[in-house]
Each structure stands twice: as C-alpha cells, then as structure tokens.
C-alpha cells in the first residue's frame with residue numbers, strides 16, 4: 789500500500805509522540821511542513837519542563853518560526869497526532885497556519901471542532917483547513933496504551949504504599965508491646 793503525503797508526515801508526528809511516551813509524558817507529537825520539508829518538530833514535555841506551554845504544537849511552531857524567520861507560517865501544514873487544545877489552536881490561528889492535519893480527536897479538550905472550533909471560528913481573521921483521521925487509529929492506540937500503562941503503574945504504587953503503611957503500623961504495635969513490658 790502506498791503512503792499518502794499526509795500519512796508520511798503524520799508518521800513523523802507519531803515518531804515525536806513516542807519521544808513523549810519515553811519520558812512518561814502523554815504521547816502527543818507534531819511536525820510542521822513547508823515546501824515538502826519538515827521545519828519544526830515538537831512533542832509534549834509538560835511535566836518534564838514543568839510548563840503548561842510545553843505542548844507539542846507550541847514547540848513545533850517556535851522551531852518553524854525560527855527556521856522561516858517569521859512569526860507568520862503561511863504556506864505551512866501542521867501535523868499533530870491529537871486535536872489541538874484551546875492554547876495551541878489559538879497559536880495556530882495567530883501564526884496563520886493555513887492547514888492542520890489531525891490524527892485523532894480529543895472529545896474532552898479539542899478545539900478543532902470537539903469542544904470548540906477555534907481553528908475555524910468565522911469571526912476571527914483567519915480560518916484553518918482541517919484534515920482529520922490521518923493514521924487516527926495509530927494515534928489513539930498510542931494514547932490508550934499510555935493511559936493503560938499509567939493506570940497499572942499508579943495501582944502498583946498505591947499497593948506498595950499500602951504495604952509499607954501496614955508494615956509501619958506493625959512495627960509501632962510491636963514497639964508499644966515491648967515498651968509496656
């Protein structure tokens with residue numbers, strides 16, 4: 789099966805998302821393409837950088853702007869594995885990016901049509917063309933896998949903590965006993 793250009797670049801965005809995954813971050817990745825060349829890459833580093841601004845799209849936009857030497861990213865296409873949030877959608881509109889290709893939707897926080905459609909708000913001076921569900925299953929599977937692992941990890945940690953607490957109270961009782969003797 790031949791890969792379309794959109795699939796080719798979405799695969800690169802997924803590659804970025806895997807970098808986030810490796811850091812224990814929610815796996816979201818982004819690339820920005822200009823004249824059939826990637827000029828900006830980014831992946832979610834919110835916890836690592838302890839910054840709400842460290843979303844994949846913001847990082848990719850910063851790098852693309854540096855590469856082009858302009859805050860305007862006209863003629864660029866942004867590929868992102870998950871529908872952008874309100875902050876990133878706002879930045880995409882501000883950067884005048886004409887086209888966004890999304891992997892899967894984010895029903896609880898997406899602003900490319902799910903919660904809001906900031907990308908295509910007619911009252912703004914710029915609207916974005918959206919192509920969605922490009923390698924969408926791969927993108928959402930990566931997220932599902934991540935959250936499944938996270939739940940298992942959290943459960944294990946809780947159990948370990950409980951065990952430690954139980955042992956602690958054991959010791960205390962033991963000490964009380966010996967003290968009363």
Ligand SMILES: [Zn+2]
Nearest residue numbers: 843873875876
């Ligand atoms: Zn965002």
